Amino acid sequence: MKINDRFDKLVPNYLFADVARKTNAFIAAHPDQKIIRLGIGDVTLPLAQTVVDAMQQGCEDLRYRESFKGYPEYEGYDFVREQIAAYYAGFGVSVEADEVFISDGAKSDCGNIGDIFSEDNTVLIPDPVYPVYVDANIMAGRRILYAPSGKENHFLAMPDRKVEADIIYLCSPNNPTGAAYHADQLKEWVDYALEKNAVILYDAAYEAFIQDDRPRSIYAIDGAKECAIELCSLSKTAGFTGVRCGYTVIPKALTRSGKRLHDLWYRRQATKFNGVSWPVQCAAAAVFSEAGQEQCRRNIDYYRENALTLAHALDDLGIYYTGGHHSPYLWLECPDHMSGWEFFDYLLEKAAIVGTPGDGFGRCGKGYFRLTSFNTHEATQEAVERLCALLR
Numbered sequence: 001m002k003i004n005d006r007f008d009k010l011v012p013n014y015l016f017a018d019v020a021r022k023t024n025a026f027i028a029a030h031p032d033q034k035i036i037r038l039g040i041g042d043v044t045l046p047l048a049q050t051v052v053d054a055m056q057q058g059c060e061d062l063r064y065r066e067s068f069k070g071y072p073e074y075e076g077y078d079f080v081r082e083q084i085a086a087y088y089a090g091f092g093v094s095v096e097a098d099e100v101f102i103s104d105g106a107k108s109d110c111g112n113i114g115d116i117f118s119e120d121n122t123v124l125i126p127d128p129v130y131p132v133y134v135d136a137n138i139m140a141g142r143r144i145l146y147a148p149s150g151k152e153n154h155f156l157a158m159p160d161r162k163v164e165a166d167i168i169y170l171c172s173p174n175n176p177t178g179a180a181y182h183a184d185q186l187k188e189w190v191d192y193a194l195e196k197n198a199v200i201l202y203d204a205a206y207e208a209f210i211q212d213d214r215p216r217s218i219y220a221i222d223g224a225k226e227c228a229i230e231l232c233s234l235s236k237t238a239g240f241t242g243v244r245c246g247y248t249v250i251p252k253a254l255t256r257s258g259k260r261l262h263d264l265w266y267r268r269q270a271t272k273f274n275g276v277s278w279p280v281q282c283a284a285a286a287v288f289s290e291a292g293q294e295q296c297r298r299n300i301d302y303y304r305e306n307a308l309t310l311a312h313a314l315d316d317l318g319i320y321y322t323g324g325h326h327s328p329y330l331w332l333e334c335p336d337h338m339s340g341w342e343f344f345d346y347l348l349e350k351a352a353i354v355g356t357p358g359d360g361f362g363r364c365g366k367g368y369f370r371l372t373s374f375n376t377h378e379a380t381q382e383a384v385e386r387l388c389a390l391l392r
């Protein structure tokens with residue numbers, strides 16, 4: 001027996017453990033100080049009423065023989081898939097209901113999708129980025145290249161034709177930088193992928209935060225259906241981080257080696273996944289109803305207001321940042337050339353504010369810092385006052 005020794009290659013990630021340790025030590029030393037957490041990477045507002053009602057009704061259905069449900073279909077119930085197709089149509093993108101696969105979240109799909117690709121593909125991953133893409137591909141033994149991002153491209157990595165890649169992860173609006181691609185930039189990625197015969201794995205977990213005409217989906221770009229899989233989630237858009245539901249779109253036009261990736265993924269899910277529970281799919285369908293959309297929109301607007309409060313403060317302070325306008329995240333350059341951890345300590349000690357050092361998201365995160373809008377208006381406003389008093 002041999003274990004998968006690629007696990008040894010994973011870079012130990014103590015980021016959030018170190019943040020918690022330092023925060024707890026500060027609280028113990030300063031019990032009277034009110035700490036403000038702007039490092040939260042999880043939603044904080046409760047589910048929409050319509051969504052909870054639908055989930056409860058789903059539970060009631062399970063109570064009676066006549067309405068009881070057993071195993072769901074692997075790819076999700078048609079009525080949910082149809083609502084998701086209609087949701088896409090709402091922002092002008094056409095996907096077929098049977099191109100949508102309902103899942104227990106985008107994180108699982110981001111990792112599991114690798115099952116349909118050979119291990120000897122080269123994976124291109126923007127830096128900095130959501131760590132799941134990197135770690136899942138290290139576990140699978142794939143070669144990883146990084147597409148760097150920084151101030152020069154406003155933290156939107158762009159393709160380099162000299163780089164040969166087979167699988168490309170993109171995340172827009174990005175976690176951790178909050179930066180979101182324009183259509184012409186995504187078109188460059190689609191053209192690059194088509195030229196290299198590569199497949200883009202497009203993580204749209206934050207699409208609902210986009211406010212202007214930037215694409216909400218990679219399929220808004222011509223040619224994307226021949227080269228891209230889209231992964232999305234109800235976690236950030238509808239507060240489903242604890243409920244667990246997401247969806248992955250694989251167009252039937254996406255083929256490689258004469259095979260539809262849609263069929264490979266169906267087979268993969270049928271083999272290793274038994275679907276999402278009835279109450280959760282009822283709740284997911286309610287998210288896409290008119291009332292659900294309106295109520296979820298209110299929560300997103302609440303976070304967005306916090307993000308704008310933080311963005312305006314950074315504007316006032318003259319600090320370079322990305323995000324905040326189409327994302328719950330703000331990604332800022334640490335003042336006075338401080339490292340991410342130096343700025344973390346400084347903010348904690350001097351202002352009792354907790355954020356996240358950028359170093360944990362990749363090499364290009366050095367010297368940067370992430371703030372999030374998943375807190376109350378009051379706490380965010382107070383944080384801004386403390387930030388301005390400290391950094392002005």
Ligand SMILES: *Cc1c(COP(=O)(O)O)cnc(C)c1O
Nearest residue numbers: 105106107130175205233235246
């Ligand atoms: C939060 C997040 C997700 C969502 O994952 P779930 O498993 O659906 O909760 C996906 N991608 C990114 C970049 C995220 O930040």
